[in-house]
Amino acid sequence: MSITRQVDEKLIDSIYGIVFGEARWDAFLTELNGLLPGAGTSLFYHDAVRAEGSSQFHINMDQAWIDTYTRYYCRLNPWITGLNRTPTGQGAIGEDFISYAELSKTEFFNDFWHRHDGHGAVGMTILREGSRSFNLSITTTRWTDPDESRACAELLTRIGPHLRRAFIAVESGGRQKSHSEINGRLFDAIGVGVLLLNSERRLWSASVIGEAVLEQGTGVWLSPLGMLHLADKDADDRLTLMLRHGEEAQRQQTVLTDGRKIILLKLEKSHQPRFFERPVVAVLIEPKQSPTGLSDEKLRNDFGLTEAEIRVVRALVSGGSVAGLAAETSRSRETIRSQVRSVYMKTGARKQVELLRLIQFGERPAETPGE
Template sequence: MMDKEGADPVIAAFYRAALEPLQWSVAMRAFARLAGGDVACCFLKAETGAVPSRGYVTGLDQSAWEDGYRRYYHALDPGYAVLTRGPPGRMHLMQDYFSEQAVARSEYFQDFYLRAGVRYSCSGVVRDNGALTILSAHRAAGQGPYDRNTCGQLQRVLDHLPNVFCLRDTAQQAQAHGALAWEALDALPRAILLADACLRLVFMNLAAQRLLAATSPLASVITLHGGKVAVRVSQLQQQLAQRVRQACVGLACHRPAPLYASDADGRPALEIGILPLPVRIGPADGEGASLAMLSLRPLFRSARRHWPGAAERPCGLTGAEWSLALALADGMEPAEYAQRQGVCISTVRSQIQAILAKTGTHRSSEIASLFSALEWHAGAQP
């Protein structure tokens, strides 16, 4: 069963591992628990057929990894072909690609994978200095296959991995192991704020400074008052304060989904992810003081020319919900959309309810208004 604490503590563990290399084993065990399994691995593979290097493995016998996978079976791994078939950045459920018959015929599955005590995997790849890094979680047959919810939580971890590697590389260059490297956080493309349990701002990276500059349209969405982080809606401010306080004292977050701050027109404009980040913030503040890391992502940017992947769709919309939202923005009626898509009108109505809940809107007309500023169109999906 998937870890009920969700992805946030696991993401935080990977960020800490980027700064403290000895913490990689902790991060990998947390990732395996999140997947509801015992085995997880993260390794770099320069190209097809190349021997994996710089690997982190948990839950698998070391000799099985070194003598089995690295020395021979990596070249037979059919999952690698699945991962390299499309662009990086997506977690794949291997149960969708390999039937029981395919597993029975495969030397890799029969002579290595099943003998190692695992059966199901959820895997993805990201770019790391030009090479591909594979992140995988594995379950034994008795633990059952993965569900979509678990895959979505593992996807959230994969989405952060490029930033984790950027932080790792910059920290290594600065020789900043074991302590928070402000220079490393400045190198991240994602806007990051660090705050204590009282929402006092401890650090803001360069991306966040640009995002919250006075000339930015988001400057009124999230602000700094008296050195504290604040959002414009009081109810959301209370939620933010509670989540940050929970992160700083190490309590499990019962609502791991990001928060969404609205602009002056009531439209969701900024996604705020809250992660615990145990760090040392200087002798004057005491060692081991815990902070919360606020990861900021603007929503609904216009002039985008490609169909967004799951990591880019705002408010956690699915592909079907995204397509419907854009169709409504183009003026299409739900009944017409259902007819064109060949689905029941009840399915479209259920999708509309899901969009309303995720975007904080109350009726279809508000969905249309929210998405009408985009230059995406419902027919633009490849």
């Protein structure tokens, strides 16, 4: 089986369409699902310490299968151990971890996999976070030629870096947010810092200016345990009320502390399942000053960005969209997305916040171990 370059490009376009809000995970999974006969494709997580796992985005997979797997058989999955030993972003087939003869002797196979017409599997770990791994799998209900499975695994390896960027950008607070959530880039553009907190007061994400305020350590800071505090006790007490589950606190409150105006905003929880915890409260801070960033000349010289790519970068970090820039420049969306992909590759940025830090602060993206 040979997978053409056009297939790669179409899938990569879909991935970046997800990042910029023009596509959905199920559309990407549907395209991927068509590569193998009788396939079912899933994005799922597994926690090795808690021995639990669940699929939250899947195509052509019966919900009863998913529920049964989640309740019990996720802890018996013999392929997970192999995936956990495999570098992130590297595609593999089930036979890389356990032979079909050995698989057929397991409880997982006889009481679950075989009864649900399962046959082969191709998979990849997109990323790991502590004991949790976030994975992509393609399972088949019919016999699949080993060459076809191997070609599919090699495809996953090729699109792995793009998929990892999209996964982090979207699931950790990228562009696909509910209208009640905060777009940090837009607030950075007008000089306001954004800090998003989870229910335990821990920092979920921060805009560039929000991080600058934290570094100054005046008015708002992180404790040694990573919990955010406000210098003003009344404001800190109000934040506590907002963070409590089920607490009927005001949805928005404004306080003044250390000469700064701080707005506390309680966010609506998304009903869509997510791999990562969602933020509960946004803290909006007016900083004392806003930093300057890299010049166009610096971007050309240091990263080899073309004029068109620089124009794309400037538009995106100022709150623009692929669709808006395409209309403004009379280019197709596919052309703009191609330029965005090129920017990520040249700069090494894996998500939009890293790109924003690079442009505004000249802060190079940190290298990830194993990359």
